[in-house]
Amino acid sequence: KAGVTQTPRYLIKTRGQQVTLSCSPISGHRSVSWYQQTPGQGLQFLFEYFSETQRNKGNFPGRFSGRQFSNSRSEMNVSTLELGDSALYLCASSLSLAGETQYFGPGTRLLVL
Amino acid sequence: AQSVAQPEDQVNVAEGNPLTVKCTYSVSGNPYLFWYVQYPNRGLQFLLKYITGDNLVKGSYGFEAEFNKSQTSFHLKKPSALVSDSALYFCAVRVPGTYKYIFGTGTRLKVLA
Numbered sequence: 001k002a003g004v005t006q007t008p009r010y011l012i013k014t015r016g017q018q019v020t021l022s023c024s025p026i027s028g029h030r031s032v033s034w035y036q037q038t039p040g041q042g043l044q045f046l047f048e049y050f051s052e053t054q055r056n057k058g059n060f061p062g063r064f065s066g067r068q069f070s071n072s073r074s075e076m077n078v079s080t081l082e083l084g085d086s087a088l089y090l091c092a093s094s095l096s097l098a099g100e101t102q103y104f105g106p107g108t109r110l111l112v113l
Numbered sequence: 114a115q116s117v118a119q120p121e122d123q124v125n126v127a128e129g130n131p132l133t134v135k136c137t138y139s140v141s142g143n144p145y146l147f148w149y150v151q152y153p154n155r156g157l158q159f160l161l162k163y164i165t166g167d168n169l170v171k172g173s174y175g176f177e178a179e180f181n182k183s184q185t186s187f188h189l190k191k192p193s194a195l196v197s198d199s200a201l202y203f204c205a206v207r208v209p210g211t212y213k214y215i216f217g218t219g220t221r222l223k224v225l226a
Contacts, residue, residue, distance in 0.1 A: 043216040056213045090156055104156035
């Protein structure tokens with residue numbers, strides 16, 4: 001089975017712009033979660049989608065949003081980028097059963113200048 | 114507040130020696146516990162998980178973890194470290210009754226030849 005894929009892998013944007021990141025989960029996985037990883041804050045949960053519905057949300061401002069499509073692919077969008085949004089954004093998929101393991105993609109590294 | 118603590122930012126161990134990476138958690142109920150490893154410029158890879166049953170869980174690459182309910186700990190162990198084990202290790206907890214994961218801040222393991 002192919003793993004979780006994320007596109008693009010690297011991105012450079014300037015402050016004030018917006019960005020859209022994409023995640024394709026493992027085939028058959030219906031849950032997709034997004035995380036932000038920075039050296040200072042570690043791994044922070046952004047949100048989780050299941051069957052096109054947001055099921056959980058972390059403590060991030062409204063500039064961060066996401067969605068999930070009927071094929072379970074997910075996108076996250078960050079509007080009005082700030083320097084502090086520079087991070088590695090990780091996507092993880094799971095079957096969404098209780099106790100199920102999350103499988104992570106390689107991440108998208110975003111640099112905001 | 115619910116949390117996961119990895120008290121050591123870095124652990125150094127000589128190749129061939131046993132290693133331990135510590136994790137404690139503060140979550141009500143019976144959480145599911147996970148260990149992940151991250152190599153440079155990669156996403157997180159699943160190592161092992163505890164849901165219920167035997168307190169000693171065996172995982173990938175010779176790693177194991179011991180669940181201790183009274184101490185609310187889930188330390189990662191390996192009897193004989195390899196240089197290739199050098200990486201960033203994350204402990205994670207799935208909050209009971211939710212699909213939300215909380216990650217520790219990570220411990221960098223350095224195995225010295």
